[in-house]
Amino acid sequence: MPVLMITGTGTEVGKTVTTAAVAAAAAAAGRSVAVLKAAQTGVRPDERGDAAEVVRLAGELTTAELARYPEPLAPATAARRAGRAPVRPGEIAEAAAKLAAEHDLVLVEGAGGLLVRFDDEGGTLADAAALLDAPVLVVVTAGLGTLNTTELTARELRRRGLDLAGLVVGSWPAEADLASRCNLADLPEVAGAPLLGALPAGAGALAPDAFRASAPGWLVRELDGTWDADAFAARWAAPPL
Template identity: 75%
Template structure:
């Protein structure tokens, strides 16, 4: 796996922190890593974007690339139109990822919002970029009520496009999970048809960068260069039901 596309089931599910954790675990495994953000929205020139946050959390050591940024916190296609700037097209995302892959062991492509958020007026999406690349897709999901539906819809959309969902990571696992979150640990793999590959503790993004980088492998499964034991995690959660 040279290129991994990271998508969320929606906004604010912990996608950027999860991307940083995957990058940190890969670095700890001795792999060179690049992080690509096709379209950064909701930031102005000079303001820190998602790739900057990833670089901060992993204490540097990663190559970062942002193809475009737009000031309005909207879907990339709409934000580009409002800003009077050219959109980023799926083939441009794929080309940038392939160039990075020629010089890195792992390239993480972090989308904006969910899988089918539009990049351009032609309806191009992150899914189209992933299909061009032939890359697997990691789905970042919320922990609580409602996540089963959005996760199932995302993985169903992936498979309908001939794409492979590598697995699901809970982007923000609460310190005190409610009943829905605890049940979802068992239900997420079933409804998505994809393994649960990690759980990022809530507020992990507020950790000092050294602590974050050192801790990240313990939040992710072996498939993501981590040491997280999904069975043990599920058993522990089941014991509180």
Template identity: 70%
Template sequence: MAVVVVSGTGTEIGKTVVTAAVAAAAAGGGRRVAVLKPAQTGVAPGEPGDADEVVRLSGAALGTELARFPEPLAPATAARRAGMAPVRPADVADAAGKLAAGHDLVLVEGAGGLLVRLDEEGTLADAARLLDAPVLVVTTAGLGTLNATELTVEALRARGITPLGLVIGSWPEAPGLAERCNVADLPAVTGVPLLGAVPARAGALDAADFRARAGSWLAPELGGSWDAAAFAEAVR
């Protein structure tokens, strides 16, 4: 896979840290990785954004943004309020395609959920469809995740987009009953494999430790050694 789109079931669920973990596993395996953030919102000029954080944690070769909008809103809304041109799905597909020509893997990290608007008409799903790229879905562990995750996967399939797998973006240190049950229920209700669980606060690790541990959070399909069946049994 030259390009993988990383989306999620909502905002603040760990997409950036999951993207960094996938990038770290790939870079650790000798692959040249680029990270593309189509629209960064709510970050001041000169302040590190999500792509910068992925590079810092993972050692990816390149991190880049297509646009930055000052207010922490959906990209289309943030662009409109700032009087700036929005990012279009075609812009994302063009940029990712160019990056893929010089890198082994391009990770495109969205903003918020799959259907958050990039411009007045298009979403990250539209960019994924133009790229013919699979989408890695980052989700939560607790109550409410089954409905949100299944809806996201259904939206992908309705658009002819391949859901690559699911990753829990923030696995708690002390999971409750819902979290433990959802490890088995998430792949069962979506028909999509669970490909990892990133520990809560993994993004606070120093870069060297993060890179050393990233593969243990991800399944072999994402370049790691995490075993879904063994994890489910351990937390059952």
């Protein structure tokens, strides 16, 4: 799995912090890691973007950012309004492949959800994944409403013949409500893919050293972690009627 695409079921679901956790766990396992941010929106040239946040949390690793647009919009819209060239799926795939030639793992973080457009021809992260034949990790929310967006994302991946590696809950609440607890069982079912981890709410606010030490405990062995999905589900199982 030299290249892993990381998308979400929407915005603000924890993609960047999840990317940092996967990077930190892989680095702790002795793997060389690169992170590619396909397009950064809503950030000025002098501001820190998502790639810099991954480095802050996960530690020094290779990063690349293909384009940056000032307005917090979908990349295609942000590029058009800024009068700048868009990032196309082929460019994402080419940059990821180059990084993969020199690293054990390349994490490609998308923007928003799977079908957010990068260019005016409708190019998406899914198209870049298809060019690379790369698996896709989907970051999901825990609570009410997540089943619909998760299933829609999973269905689209299957329709395109893409490999859904699994799901990671981007922010698991300290006091999980009934919907969140029920969703632990329902999410893998609607997605047809396993839960590969769950990050605690506020993980991104941890001190970097604490984040790096804790990250493997939030992810399964396949992501260089020690997280036990069955034990987590048993701990948070919904109470009987």
